[in-house]
Amino acid sequence: MCQVEEEDGQYCQEMEGGQHGVSLAQKCMKCKEGSAALLIRAGDAFCRDCFKEYFVHKFRAMLGKNRLIFPGEKVLLALSGGPSSSAMVQQVQEGLSRAAPKKLRFAPGIVHVDEGAVCGQTQEERARTAAQMESLLKVSGFPYHIIPLEAAFKLPGSVLQFHTPGSRNNYKEAVDGFIQHQQSLHSTANEVTLTQVEERLTQLSTEDPERQDVDFTLPESTKNPPPSSVHTQRLIDLFSAVTTLTAREELLQKLRTHLILHTARTHGYSKVMMGDSCTRLAIKSMTNISLGRGAFLATDTGFSDERHGDVVVVRPMRDYSLKEISYYNHMFGVQSIFIPGLDTKASAKASIHRLTEDFMTKIQADFPSTVSTVYRTSEKLGVTPRKMNASAYVMDRCLLCMCSLDTHFAEASAFHATLVSEQFSKKTKPELSTAEKSCCMKARDGAGQCENPTKDCSSVQRGDGKSAFLRLLCYGCRLTVNDMKSLDMLPPYVLLQAEQHNRRAEMKKEIQDFLLCEDETSDAPTT
Amino acid sequence: MPVCCSACEVKNAVLRRPKTGHSLCKECFFWAFEEEVHQTIISAGLFRRGETVGIGASGGKDSTVLAHVMKLLNKRHDYGLNLILLSVDEGITGYRDDSLETVKRNQQQYELPLKIVSYEELYGWTMDDIVKQVGLKNNCTFCGVFRRQALDRGAMMLHVDKICTGHNADDIAETVLMNFLRGDIARLRRCTFITTGSEGAIPRCKPLKYAYEKEIVLYAYFKKLDYFSTECIYSPNAYRGYARAFLKDLESIRPSAIIDIIHSGENLSVKEDVKMPVQGTCARCGYISSQKLCKACVLLEGLNRGLPKLGIGKHHKLQHKLLAQEPLTEREQRKLKNVDF
Ligand SMILES: [Zn+2]
Ligand SMILES: [Zn+2]
Ligand SMILES: [Zn+2]
């Protein structure tokens, strides 16, 4: 049967129309004088100066349009070392310099996560990259934080909690506050102590009992001591317990996000800037659709990402194509560092991430407007409205990615269909049956002794543990965890937080009959 | 050593389910496949007792399996539905002749009434005649648009309450990807709906929405169902081709990707301030259309006026002239006449 639907035809014609090569005699389309140095899109030729102006203007315009960054606010720039995030750091430097006509007025710091342990770097290679990174960071003049991925084993459970945002949400108020603050600075003239006080205040104001475990950090640059070889080994073991590169990539992204978030929280940064380009975000959108993360496209790729509450992630590079960024970095000497990733040596079909990147690159060559079309499509998507009452309780958020759970919807859904398929393919039907109870649950209810001595309780519990854990996750994160051989190797903060959630859920079940309003949000979905 | 079936734990497994990776015996696979379709039908409330349901039958694997399973479930679970096979004869030499034979054999096997509507009967043009006019490059626009309507018109003739089609999970995932790639936000939202077409139009539904194409083939193979397996000889356009190839690669990396993409599609939420095209009905034939004239009527008008390019591109401005049956200017005519073959 021919599956072609009526609409196929017209689009192909719209998509066609290729690019023209840059002709050397061409003049700049803006000043009409300088000779064209580059061509960013078909027809848009720029001279060097006009390109710089265009590039710089775009950055300010993105921040100005969204008015999300307050004057004086502490902003953490996430630097991977790649071209986009390097260009982002350079734009902030440029914007803060005196020469800039419209000066940026926030206080930046930089965070870099060293992922060498899982990306196949030897100790020596890691040291070399770190030194390179550090000299780059020193040149920036901003406070910086280099965090090894191993630090995930020292994270507190609170990093997985939603923190209610502070009261600073009025732009006008913030501007006034900033001016006053500036004036007071001039009178006391000691910036460092003031920031230090601020630092301590933020630490005091968070009610995290586990905070004591974390080393007290100065507001200035921090460089964690080299990770212990024990942690490095645990990290390597964790990643080798994940059976697919797709899931390894997802796990890495989650850990990285948690580390950056924790760094922001402990150092009082209320915004994090990520350097994703338009090209990267288009690829990410397609990847995430394929990973079952459609519900979160707006959060995962939009300008601002408020899933954590107190720390907002912004993506100011989202209007630049990777090509523009490469041109800019090349022309104006912006340095970037090549650091191998998880999939650097992998083939195109090794993971969904690699495949999608490869696919988008190929289709972009044939239909040059694909990336911008995909990017614009994702622009039109919003955050799924919470169908249930918006309780602040965290159970309705995914434990790992912190997005609103997309797994407790109607029976007529793809998610439900996957559970039905599981059910019909197995003799024991764990997910759907409500009658199921492990022997240890009974033990807890009554006599205090396991009623079923023939069965190995701990193994039952472990099997139960996985499905209880899965219930705390969104659809996409379940897929990631399903590709893990064991949960035991996950960093303690994840396991602790999961246990706490499940205890809450059990408590909720017991008192269910006495609760007056229908509060579905805090209950883990059963089907 | 033979593997034991994971569902009954008695018989030897004969296949590994593409959807879940479980090893099943033949009987357990049949049962799982059929009952999953049943679950889809029940959970989405697709039908009501006493309804007449037209099964779009092309003779291909999807619709053959659909007809078989619908007949079986109707009896097993006593849906109380009156089932009819509905087929369209586009008039493509060598393609439809054979597949229609298959449909006719299916009809005898399943003892279901069959109604065939031909393009010639409905539009006065066969596909072969259309290809002669518009060339191979654009004909799929025609065959898609005309088939959609043909099924509806046939259904109306037979006083059918609902139409069900053999679209499977792969088709839907592919459509999600394609609509996303080309930025069609309205279709992106609609394409995962299990039932489409309200107000006036006959509702269409997809009971195989969550069934993998590979499982449909396995089912047909082990049930020894008779189907016609040639793809439409007029190949689909490049964009869908890309999406299809991409989906196959995704599936090879992670088999659940097909259902994962449908899950994504079902949970996409469009910002409130994004404008959606308003759906109206065609002033000439009454079919749902965002324009005054539906695509089929514009295409037909083009064929009848000898201006085949009409309706292939976007010619909104000409709509009022067509509606009023006014002649076009020399310039307009010249632009619409030449077609690349
Ligand atoms: Zn210029
Ligand atoms: Zn998640
Ligand atoms: Zn069996």
Ligand SMILES: [Zn+2]
């Ligand atoms: Zn066709």
Ligand SMILES: [Zn+2]
């Ligand atoms: Zn019409």
